[in-house]
Amino acid sequence: MTEHPVNGLDDIVHQRVRLGILTIAHEARRVEFGFLRTALELTAGNLGQHLSVLENAGLVHIEKGYEGKRPRTWVNLTPAGDKALGDEIAHLKRLIQQVEQATPCPPTAAEPTIDTSEAAAGRSV
Amino acid sequence: MTDAPMPPQDGPYELLSASRRLTRRVRHAQRGTWFPLLLFATLTLASVPITLNSRHPFDCRVVQAGKACVAFSPAASVYWPLALVLAYVAIAAFYVHRSYRRGVGTRIGPYVVTGIIIAVVATGASLWLVTHPDVFGYPAPPSPATLFLYRLASPETAIGLALLVLARVERNRALLVFGLVYLVIVVFGRFPPPNATLTFLVITAAVLLLGSIGFALAERRTRRPAR
Numbered sequence: 001m002t003e004h005p006v007n008g009l010d011d012i013v014h015q016r017v018r019l020g021i022l023t024i025a026h027e028a029r030r031v032e033f034g035f036l037r038t039a040l041e042l043t044a045g046n047l048g049q050h051l052s053v054l055e056n057a058g059l060v061h062i063e064k065g066y067e068g069k070r071p072r073t074w075v076n077l078t079p080a081g082d083k084a085l086g087d088e089i090a091h092l093k094r095l096i097q098q099v100e101q102a103t104p105c106p107p108t109a110a111e112p113t114i115d116t117s118e119a120a121a122g123r124s125v
Numbered sequence: 126m127t128d129a130p131m132p133p134q135d136g137p138y139e140l141l142s143a144s145r146r147l148t149r150r151v152r153h154a155q156r157g158t159w160f161p162l163l164l165f166a167t168l169t170l171a172s173v174p175i176t177l178n179s180r181h182p183f184d185c186r187v188v189q190a191g192k193a194c195v196a197f198s199p200a201a202s203v204y205w206p207l208a209l210v211l212a213y214v215a216i217a218a219f220y221v222h223r224s225y226r227r228g229v230g231t232r233i234g235p236y237v238v239t240g241i242i243i244a245v246v247a248t249g250a251s252l253w254l255v256t257h258p259d260v261f262g263y264p265a266p267p268s269p270a271t272l273f274l275y276r277l278a279s280p281e282t283a284i285g286l287a288l289l290v291l292a293r294v295e296r297n298r299a300l301l302v303f304g305l306v307y308l309v310i311v312v313f314g315r316f317p318p319p320n321a322t323l324t325f326l327v328i329t330a331a332v333l334l335l336g337s338i339g340f341a342l343a344e345r346r347t348r349r350p351a352r
Contacts, residue, residue, distance in 0.1 A: 016143060023144045024229075027151040032228030039150055067225065089144070092137040099137070 012057045013088040017042065017050045022085040025060060025077040033073035051075065059084050153347045154229045156295050161216050162337035165284045168208045169330035172280075176201045176322060183255070186264040193264035197255050202248065205280040209244035213237045236294045240287035250278035273312065281311040281329050299343070303336050 013019055020040050025031050037047050054060045059081035063074045077085070179201060182194035220233040254261075254275060261271040276282060288304035291297075310332060316324040 014140075016140060019140055020143060020147050023147045024151055027148050028155065028229040029232065030224075030230035031151075035154070035228030039147060089141070092141050095137045096141070 010084055010088060012053060012059070013084045015050075017047075018054055019085075019088060021047075021050060021054060021075070022059065022077065022081055022088075025075050026082060026085055029076070031075050033075065036075065054081070057084075151229055152296050153344070154227050155224075155231055156297060156340075156344055157220055157223055158291070158295065158297060158300050159337045159341035159344065160219050161212075161288075161291065162333050162340060164212050164215060166330045166333035166337060168212060169281065169284075169326055169333060172201060172204060172208075173323065173326050173330075175204050176326065180322075184258060184263075188264050193266075195255060195258050195263065202252060206244055206248040209280060209283065210241055213240045213244075216240075232294050236287065236291045239290045240283075243283045243286050244280070247278050247280060247283040251275075251280075254278055276312045279311070281325075282308065284333075285311050300340070303340075307332055307336070 013022065017040055021036060024036060024039060028035075033044075033047065033051075036042075036051075037044060040047065042050075051060065051062060055062055057080075058078055061076045061078050063076065065072055065074070176198050180196050180198040183197040185192050185194040214237075217233055217237045220231045224231040258264075261267060261274070267275070285304055285308040288307065289301065292301035292304055307329070311329055314325065314328070316328070
């Protein structure tokens with residue numbers, strides 16, 4: 001019997017903001033703190049906390065520097081972060097597949113249909 | 126694991142939706158399609174006087190109807206490789222600068238490298254075609270297949286092929302369609318003499334310029350609601 005996809009979810013990655021950070025870092029290769037804050041609509045403190053969790057888990061690498069006199073913080077995805085993102089996306093897709101198989105009725109407005117072929121969710125084209 | 130219910134925003138549908146939305150946002154922030162198109166339109170227009178004024182007959186032979194010559198423009202064969210390499214350096218600089226300004230990395234490297242390789246190969250192929258006209262039945266008039274080969278080795282085709290790579294790098298379907306349309310015009314477009322070369326260059330430059338304006342407007346429109 002195969003393991004239920006819920007059991008494979010990583011508590012660190014299975015969270016809206018942290019998954020968002022990993023998705024953006026994967027797509028951008030390198031992303032600045034300000035872009036993350038705007039895209040995820042977070043305060044600097046809140047974003048900083050999530051980044052610390054990801055950095056401590058070895059999923060992102062944070063570089064601090066200056067551009068002129070302005071401090072800049074860049075976030076890079078580590079290979080472990082890339083793998084964690086891929087695993088999370090795969091688990092989410094399997095979870096959706098199992099839910100759809102269990103409930104034959106079409107998704108409601110609150111459950112938008114996801115185009116799982118779109119590499120977006122972490123896997124680039 | 127706790128018995129607390131999963132927050133609705135952390136459900137699988139919502140998480141995948143949010144991921145997809147963020148991916149699109151990053152892709153839009155990374156795009157700068159208008160710049161290469163504008164640059165190539167300018168280079169194509171600038172090549173008009175060079176191509177037309179420096180063209181001279183080469184390897185002329187007597188035929189039944191009089192004389193047949195291969196037309197060759199030495200200045201254009203120097204201008205294009207140089208201009209294309211410099212253009213790709215400028216494009217790389219533009220994307221890197223934007224990447225710093227917008228706070229998202231860029232994946233422009235493969236486009237710039239492929240663009241330079243295609244430009245060098247096209248220049249080599251073009252020079253080989255001019256210096257080996259006998260292979261294609263010269264001094265008989267060129268067949269459609271020969272004309273196709275000449276167009277394929279042209280700098281305009283080199284620009285179009287590299288645009289397809291840019292479409293892939295930017296994951297930009299609109300640019301893919303634009304690149305294909307541009308390539309069809311460049312490779313298969315036939316323009317009536319006596320001003321066939323001038324018409325060809327002006328039309329290709331105009332297509333690139335219109336594309337640049339269109340992509341600039343589209344990028345502006347997609348960036349506005351994000352602010």
